[in-house]
Amino acid sequence: MKVISTNICNNPRTFIWNGKEEQTGIFKYPTKEELFLTKNDVKKDTIINRVNHGGTNKACYLFSSEQYPFWKERYPNQEWDWGMFGENLTVEGLDESKIRVGNIYQLGKALVQVSQPREPCYKLGIRFGTQKILKEFINQNHPGTYVKIIEEGEVTKEDELILVSLSKNTLTIQEFYELMFLKEKPQNILKKFMENEAVPQYKKDRMLKYLK
Secondary structure, eight states, X not given: OXXXXXXXXXXOEEEEETTEEEEEOOXXXXXXXXEEEOSSSBTTOOOSOXXXXXXXXXXXXXXXXXXXXXXXXXXXXXXXXXXXXXXXXXXETOOTTTOBTTOEEEETTEXXXXXXXXXXXXXXXXXXXXXXXXXXXXXXXXXXXXXXXXXXXXXXXXXXXXXXXXXXXXXXXXXXXXXXXXXXXXXXXXXHHHHOTTSOHHHHHHHGGGOO
8 A cells, every 4th residue: 555645724714504604624635745643633734623633533634536537537627636535644545345444554754553434424525515425435345544653654655554563353445335334233333343452442432232
């Protein structure tokens, strides 16, 4: 896997939602500068809602460049550029069906751990100009992934994600993502989910009611 674009939001975008003025940092664009990954966010990036964005388990968001052709065909009138999905790092070769939750990678000068998939919210709809993309994004089943920063450091374009530690728990990002939206939770996947030490505890707490 290789970083092909580093993206940040320099200035928040203001919009009206349900009659109220809000702001968002989802409008990220490529930058020639390296990104510095801190324990809670990407330095110099814009984060408006720190309840749902940033923090230990969502410090940096990665999205696959291979998903762009699908979305470009679906939304040809958008002004396309890397960072369209609000990702800090656009990554070549990122496959959610193979990446295990808990995997640890060397990424530039930073050390990161795969933590959880991205769940789309209405702000993705704001970026695309339609809320219908939320259901489409869920159905496409390639959400990208957040990473936890174990060691802070700089990341630049062309840096590779080098596997340092393969999680013994085989739960993948894609399985994690599917589990969140399936009405009937497969117990074998749910078991892996609950036993995976890298899955955030608040996510596990929400799934307790589905255990049989």
